Amino acid sequence: MGQATLQGWQGRIDAEEGELGRRWHQLAAAAPASGPLDGVTLVGFACDAGVARNHGRIGAAEGPAALRALLGNTPVRHVQKLWDAGDVRCDGDALEPAQAELSERLADLLGRGTFPITLGGGHEIAYGSFGGLARHLAAQGGSAPRIGVVNFDAHFDLRLAERASSGTPFRQIAEDCAERGWPFHYACLGVSDYANTRALFERAEQLGVCWRRDEEMGIDRLAESRAQLEQFLAGVDHVYLTVCLDVLPAAVAPGVSAPAAHGVALEVVEALIDTVLSSGKLRLADVAELNPRLDIDSHTARVAARLIARVADAIAEQQGG
Numbered sequence: 001m002g003q004a005t006l007q008g009w010q011g012r013i014d015a016e017e018g019e020l021g022r023r024w025h026q027l028a029a030a031a032p033a034s035g036p037l038d039g040v041t042l043v044g045f046a047c048d049a050g051v052a053r054n055h056g057r058i059g060a061a062e063g064p065a066a067l068r069a070l071l072g073n074t075p076v077r078h079v080q081k082l083w084d085a086g087d088v089r090c091d092g093d094a095l096e097p098a099q100a101e102l103s104e105r106l107a108d109l110l111g112r113g114t115f116p117i118t119l120g121g122g123h124e125i126a127y128g129s130f131g132g133l134a135r136h137l138a139a140q141g142g143s144a145p146r147i148g149v150v151n152f153d154a155h156f157d158l159r160l161a162e163r164a165s166s167g168t169p170f171r172q173i174a175e176d177c178a179e180r181g182w183p184f185h186y187a188c189l190g191v192s193d194y195a196n197t198r199a200l201f202e203r204a205e206q207l208g209v210c211w212r213r214d215e216e217m218g219i220d221r222l223a224e225s226r227a228q229l230e231q232f233l234a235g236v237d238h239v240y241l242t243v244c245l246d247v248l249p250a251a252v253a254p255g256v257s258a259p260a261a262h263g264v265a266l267e268v269v270e271a272l273i274d275t276v277l278s279s280g281k282l283r284l285a286d287v288a289e290l291n292p293r294l295d296i297d298s299h300t301a302r303v304a305a306r307l308i309a310r311v312a313d314a315i316a317e318q319q320g321g
């Protein structure tokens, strides 16, 4: 891995406010190529190939740049070390090499001690992210790790298909786990009855997936949703969090390939992400499916940036920042 080039970080400077007026663009630094790394590290996954193969609306490859542009103005709260490890770029349809490169980069970052947050990219990012954590944990040896994948998504993304895409990552992860002799623990929160075929519900059932439907996730049922998630988290040791932005209502997240008619309210998604963070088991996170071409006045990108900042701040607090 070469030295990352720091690109795309800019924002407002409140010079008169001194230290307390700082924002992320004043904190972000290119991640060194080697050596221990503290804090939080951002990695971009500039990839459209998964969405294209899934017959979706392309533009997700522009997600990392749009996110950095918004993250730049995030006020500095708990995060004190913010590294940018640059982008993994997918060349045309070369999805598998891009996923492999992402896994390699994430395993390296995890091994160096930092907390990676990956900026998508279509949801094919999930196969690369999980691969990074799997590689990292496998290198540590020991018994089969209990990894919990927590996906906020209107879709299961468990599709059976000849080629990998943004609709297949969790089925691929299940197959990888089976090959390694590792348990498959997958929670999919926000599932829509009207955006997943019966084949997908059946596969979820067969694979023992823990899921919750969008219509069961109103704020009035937050305690129930939280209890279900807590039970899932209790059965795993390491968590990978992935947020498919189409879990949010279309009015909140219009800039995605497949906007949600119902969706899950942002306040519920945030509360449940806080539950994941409170477990102390979160090892890495990503945000997927932002399509800046379809966004309206950066609404979706703003929500995504807020979620990223929320995760980063909570992790920095846990790290003692």
Ligand SMILES: N=CN[C@@H](CCC(=O)O)C(=O)O
Pocket (backbone or CB within 6 Å): 054, 055, 056, 123, 155, 156, 157, 159, 166, 167, 168, 195, 257, 258
């Ligand atoms: N990333 C996944 N996307 C959905 C797309 C659904 C759609 O385009 O309508 C899926 O494959 O199920």
Ligand SMILES: [Mn+2]
Pocket (backbone or CB within 6 Å): 153, 154, 155, 244, 245, 246, 247
């Ligand atoms: Mn989705």
Ligand SMILES: [Mn+2]
Pocket (backbone or CB within 6 Å): 123, 153, 155, 157, 166, 244
């Ligand atoms: Mn998805």
